[in-house]
Each structure stands twice: as structure tokens, then as C-alpha cells.
Amino acid sequence: MVGLLLAAPTLGLAQSAQQREAAKTEVWKPVPAVVATPEHAAPSDATVLFDGKGLDAWESESGGKAPWSVADGVLTVLPGSKGIRTKKNFCDLQLHVEWRSPADTNGVSGQNRGNSGIFLQDRYELQVLDSHDNPTYANGQAASIYKQAIPAVNASRPPGVWQSYDVIWKAPRFSEGGGLRSPARITVLHNGVLVQDDTVLAGKTEYIGAPSYSAHGCAPIALQDHDSKVSFRNIWVRELPSR
DSSP states (O other): OHHHHHHHHHHHHHHHHHHHHHHTTOOOOSOOOOOOOOTTSOOTTOEEEEOSSOOTTEEETTSSBOOOEEETTEEEOOTTSOOEEESSOBSSEEEEEEEEOOSOOTTOOGGGSSOEEEEETTTEEEEEOOOTTOOOOGGGSTTSBTTTBOOSSOOOOOTTSOEEEEEEEEOOEEOTTSOEEEOOEEEEEETTEEEEEEEEOOSSOOSSSOOOOOOOOOBOOEEOOOSSOOEEEEEEEEEOOOO
16 A cells, blocks of 8 residues: 555656656747638638639739629639739749639530630649640640640549639749749649649740749739630639748
8 A cells, every 4th residue: 555655756757857857848938820711712811812703803914804604603814815913923822723614515525625725824824724635735624734745644523513623822032133043833733633743844834945934023813814715613712821
């Protein structure tokens, strides 16, 4: 009995010593801000760019009112009207976009089927394309960084079915003299599947020729008119702290 009585205080002292050692590696501040994450809605700290109600956050790529159509909560490209871009400029960000290629493929294939694009900082294109059973050049299919980076897998759904991109974008950095300090980097999940894993970009998107950088600052997010009635919904962005 005496041995048991002595063991209990000894055990308590040992636990206190462990707790003091453990406390040395506990960090209590800064306390992370609380962000509400309602189901099927943007996080509470996000900037909603399109919620189905209007295009107040957007303008035509040539200036003036955004010309695309909005009906039943869906934004759809008006072919021939030119692209649209956000009125606000962005640098580092988290972006969520849902998109849908036309259900009727009209017998077209390759780059002519459900083609659009999401441009980060108005220069760097994340390809939007109907890539379900639709062969094309690999660095031009859905979820490619156009003409630069092939997606790890093809996670495309059939035409007419909603798809999603979740993007982490790290903007390029330039010196005061205009030289490149650090290149742009992008991570993309296509329909929840990782397809671009911290991919390093060689420069802005080019249709012809090699990509290259020229100094710039924060810039709009743009959606491309590529003569196809691609639709979009639930577009939101979270601005990230600069690295």
C-alpha cells in the first residue's frame, strides 16, 4: 500500500515535466482567422466574381459592359463578342471556376470543340476544352497550361456536364529593373483531381512561338471567347498573401 501511495505523486511529477516540455513547442499566436465554409457556397473571405445574378465584377476585354449572356444562373460565352475580364486586378490567389462545354458537339473535334480559357493576370492561360474522347495536342487539352504544361491526367467529363477547376496561382515577381526574380507557378485540381502540381511557367501564353516574360503587376482574371458557347458558374477568388 505504501508503495502505491508513493508511486502516484511520482507519476504526477513525471506527467507535469512532460507537459512543460511539450508546451515549449506549442505556438498559440497568431490565431488563424475564422473562415466560414458553407456547403455549395464560396468561403466567407472570398470575392464572388459570378454568383448567377449579374456581371457587375466583369467588363469586356476591350472595355465597357461585359457582353456575355446570363440566364438561369449561368454565364455563357457570346461567340464573336470578345472575352471578358474582371474589373479588379489580382496577383496571388485561390480561384474556383465551374464550367461546361456545349452538349451538342456539332460534329466538330480537336480545338474547335468547347474551347475557351481562363487567363491568370490576363496573360497565362489555363485551357478550357471538351477533352472527353476528343484527341488534340496534349499541351492544348483541358487543364493544360496552354502550349506549356500537359496535365498529369485527363479528368474530363462528357460534354454538357459541369466541371470544376480549383487553382492556386503564385504570380511572377520582377526586379525594379524589370528582370524576372521568380516565375509564375500554378497548381490545378480538375474535378477534384490534381493535374498541375506547382507547375512553373516559362512565360505568358503564346499561340505561336516560345513563351517569355515581360515585367507586369497585378492584372485581371479573363475568360476567353473562342467561338464556342462554353458556360460558367460559381466563380470566386481568395486573394493570398504575397510571398
